[in-house]
Amino acid sequence: MTPQEHIAELTDRLNYYNHQYYQNSVSAVDDFTFDQLLAELAALETQYPEYRRPDSPTARVGGTISKEFSTVYHRFPMLSLGNTYSEEDLVEFDNRIRKGLNGREYDYVCELKFDGVALSMTYENGVLVQGATRGDGVRGDDITNNIRTIRTVPLRVPRGGGEGQGRVDADHPVPPALFEVRGEGFLPLAEFERINKEREDIGEPLLANPRNAASGTFKQQDSAAVAKRRLDCYLYSFLSDSDVFRTHEESLIAMKNWGFNVSQTWRKCADIKEVMLYINEWETKRFDLPLGTDGIVIKVNRYDQQQELGFTAKSPRWAIAFKYKALAASTVLNGIRYQVGRTGAVTPVALLTPVLLAGTIVKRASLHNANEIERLGVMLNDTVFVEKGGEIIPKITGVDLNRRTDQSHPIVYPTTCPACNTPLVRKEGEANFYCPNEQGCPPQRQARFEHFIQRRAMNIESLGEGKIELLIDRGLVQTPADLYALTSADLLGIEKVFEDEETGKRRVVSFREKTVENILTAIERSKAQPFRNVLFALGIRYVGNTTAERLADYFGSMDAIMNASQEALLAVPDMGPRIAESVVEWFANVGNQGFVNRLRAAGLQLAGEKKEVEREGDTLEGKTFLYTGTFANFSREDLESRIAANGGKVLSGISKKLNYLIVGENAGPSKVEKAQKLNVPMISEDEFLAMLTV
Ligand SMILES: NC(=O)c1ccc[n+]([C@@H]2O[C@H](COP(=O)([O-])OP(=O)(O)OC[C@H]3O[C@@H](n4cnc5c(N)ncnc54)[C@H](O)[C@@H]3O)[C@@H](O)[C@H]2O)c1
Numbered sequence: 001m002t003p004q005e006h007i008a009e010l011t012d013r014l015n016y017y018n019h020q021y022y023q024n025s026v027s028a029v030d031d032f033t034f035d036q037l038l039a040e041l042a043a044l045e046t047q048y049p050e051y052r053r054p055d056s057p058t059a060r061v062g063g064t065i066s067k068e069f070s071t072v073y074h075r076f077p078m079l080s081l082g083n084t085y086s087e088e089d090l091v092e093f094d095n096r097i098r099k100g101l102n103g104r105e106y107d108y109v110c111e112l113k114f115d116g117v118a119l120s121m122t123y124e125n126g127v128l129v130q131g132a133t134r135g136d137g138v139r140g141d142d143i144t145n146n147i148r149t150i151r152t153v154p155l156r157v158p159r160g161g162g163e164g165q166g167r168v169d170a171d172h173p174v175p176p177a178l179f180e181v182r183g184e185g186f187l188p189l190a191e192f193e194r195i196n197k198e199r200e201d202i203g204e205p206l207l208a209n210p211r212n213a214a215s216g217t218f219k220q221q222d223s224a225a226v227a228k229r230r231l232d233c234y235l236y237s238f239l240s241d242s243d244v245f246r247t248h249e250e251s252l253i254a255m256k257n258w259g260f261n262v263s264q265t266w267r268k269c270a271d272i273k274e275v276m277l278y279i280n281e282w283e284t285k286r287f288d289l290p291l292g293t294d295g296i297v298i299k300v301n302r303y304d305q306q307q308e309l310g311f312t313a314k315s316p317r318w319a320i321a322f323k324y325k326a327l328a329a330s331t332v333l334n335g336i337r338y339q340v341g342r343t344g345a346v347t348p349v350a351l352l353t354p355v356l357l358a359g360t361i362v363k364r365a366s367l368h369n370a371n372e373i374e375r376l377g378v379m380l381n382d383t384v385f386v387e388k389g390g391e392i393i394p395k396i397t398g399v400d401l402n403r404r405t406d407q408s409h410p411i412v413y414p415t416t417c418p419a420c421n422t423p424l425v426r427k428e429g430e431a432n433f434y435c436p437n438e439q440g441c442p443p444q445r446q447a448r449f450e451h452f453i454q455r456r457a458m459n460i461e462s463l464g465e466g467k468i469e470l471l472i473d474r475g476l477v478q479t480p481a482d483l484y485a486l487t488s489a490d491l492l493g494i495e496k497v498f499e500d501e502e503t504g505k506r507r508v509v510s511f512r513e514k515t516v517e518n519i520l521t522a523i524e525r526s527k528a529q530p531f532r533n534v535l536f537a538l539g540i541r542y543v544g545n546t547t548a549e550r551l552a553d554y555f556g557s558m559d560a561i562m563n564a565s566q567e568a569l570l571a572v573p574d575m576g577p578r579i580a581e582s583v584v585e586w587f588a589n590v591g592n593q594g595f596v597n598r599l600r601a602a603g604l605q606l607a608g609e610k611k612e613v614e615r616e617g618d619t620l621e622g623k624t625f626l627y628t629g630t631f632a633n634f635s636r637e638d639l640e641s642r643i644a645a646n647g648g649k650v651l652s653g654i655s656k657k658l659n660y661l662i663v664g665e666n667a668g669p670s671k672v673e674k675a676q677k678l679n680v681p682m683i684s685e686d687e688f689l690a691m692l693t694v
């Protein structure tokens, strides 16, 4: 390849990765690889400036704006950060700063580099008036409504009488009339895991990592959906026309005092040696933080010095990001185990030669699905790279092709279920293969029991850890309904020895008197679990915890749900066609009907309180609504309940079926546009109020 071709190839490739990353919230390669390729391109461009392409990713902020949101122009450009993975580079950075400041004194502020999405928030007279993404650095997407869903972002900051001119009063700075704060929007790890647990429950594909999940969430059109994922934001920068602060440190302290969420992990460092100490200290401590981080950011503290050092086209010269290398190791892929989950989804798990990674021995890694195997191009007996990111299970991130021998051979993805031999099926648009043998497939049956006994369902957790396997083995139970027929005579004294395949360690599960008593009490007590728990325990695909609760509240009883048509189900708030279809299908199955009847006979709660909306009237009867923006008289919840209380229905998207789009302040332009295109009438808040009172 000639240098020109090489530059062209790298430019295209990196632009493609940027597009995937910023537009589609997908990492096609890991960050380290991306950064290395970018550095390679930058070096080539320095050597052959004549071949540098105008669309080179080396001189531009990677993102762009999207047409789904209206565009805002940043008052101050939102740039990227130079980055490095080496301490030598940091010393060099420090030398550049010293030179740039002609030997004058300076200090740094170090912060964690939070791994999320850069956000900008503008406040006018103390009120949050605009929230935007970074976009291409000059223009971003107006995502004000989505940012308003972040509970820690103040919608209003007190301005101490409102007269503050942003005077420099080190002790009591006052927010100026117009200012901007910037920070990192993120999905807390606990929230990421909660969402994935819920997705697993209802058989949806898991979100890949918290950063991409956050980025995808901020780009959603429906801020009610955004609000369900509890996003958060750490602020790390303050900007205004007037000189409010002299140093970055002052701004961090003041923002905190004004009620902004500033992570208290930052530290002022007198010199680069102290910076190194900070880096070393956080290398492992960062894993205790509630969010993913991928390095630290080092900033020159004084604003006048920042100004003197200035910017390149892409990043400030007064700051740099030090990135921790993801914890990685290389090892051999010896085999793959195909696991079958509760919904029949087959997931490949890599079996590895044990290797030490970040203090723990790793023997397994996640491979997600068949697409992932294809994407990685991994073969059996390959040497592979495993990495531990924010997630607990390590994953395979690449193949060491230099070490591939003729021992490597392609992975043949099974076409039949590894557990029951039933031919696998793949539903359209899904990455997973499924074993359709729901009733007879042993791991599916086992997982159904585990789902049934969990705390949020029937809460018989004393049956965990091998006990169910033992019961199934002995033929004592076939379906969870059989649990209610168990007697102490059935259970007392049975035991099973489990041997751990890897360690060879043996574990005995035996039913002694005390165990039996506990289990039978828990089974008995489960009969009092509320109806919504029973509904969730059934394990209907796509019916997670929340959906079960909604259905239970709306219909009030199992019989009502059983007899509900797809249309009737669709009247439940937030119910989509996919869930409705799945519910109808499940109850249409004779085996499932028998299962429910046995639960009924056992005395489980198949009815609960029907939380019907109080009817105010029927003026909206048969009409469908959608709303966009914010309203003077209603919160979103109010609006929805008033629509329901008057016989109307809220739809989840704009279609020809929609009767009215209620347009509030800061309405989403794409919704308005779509409504115009489809000739859906748009009404104001006042017009809606008028409809209620006719
Ligand atoms: N894997 C991929 O396919 C892929 C593709 C594109 C980009 N990337 C990754 O993204 C990086 C480029 O993204 P970038 O331009 O956003 O740069 P960056 O993420 O390396 O640094 C700039 C960003 O850091 C964030 N940040 C976090 N904590 C901060 C703090 N305390 N102070 C200031 N800023 C803070 C801000 O959002 C800021 O915009 C690449 O280096 C690469 O690692 C990966």
Ligand SMILES: [Zn+2]
Pocket: 340, 417, 418, 419, 420, 421, 422, 435, 436, 437, 441, 442
């Ligand atoms: Zn099977």
